[in-house]
Amino acid sequence: MIVKSAAKCKDHVIICGDLNCPGTDSSHIGEHLSTVFDSISLSELVCTPTRNDNLLDVLVSSRPSAFCDVRVTDAGVVSDHRLVIARLQ
Numbered sequence: 001m002i003v004k005s006a007a008k009c010k011d012h013v014i015i016c017g018d019l020n021c022p023g024t025d026s027s028h029i030g031e032h033l034s035t036v037f038d039s040i041s042l043s044e045l046v047c048t049p050t051r052n053d054n055l056l057d058v059l060v061s062s063r064p065s066a067f068c069d070v071r072v073t074d075a076g077v078v079s080d081h082r083l084v085i086a087r088l089q
Helices: 031-039
Strands: 014-018 057-061 067-073 083-088
Touching: 057 067, 057 083
Parallel strands: none
Antiparallel strands: 014 057, 067 083
């Protein structure tokens, strides 16, 4: 899928969750999903694997500077996914 044109986000948009779109390595989401986010000026803030060696759980924002201390933790191994934690500034 190629996104040729899209409206820019005017409000602060936050998307988080398990999108199951792994990239070619453990620190990236899938290329198609990344292209969609880029086309509407959204930035992925997670850069480490969240399930096994895949980055599946995302935190995406139109204002990445609003977040700090984004990290991934095992959280006591209560799930097969790791927990994404971030602080809003």
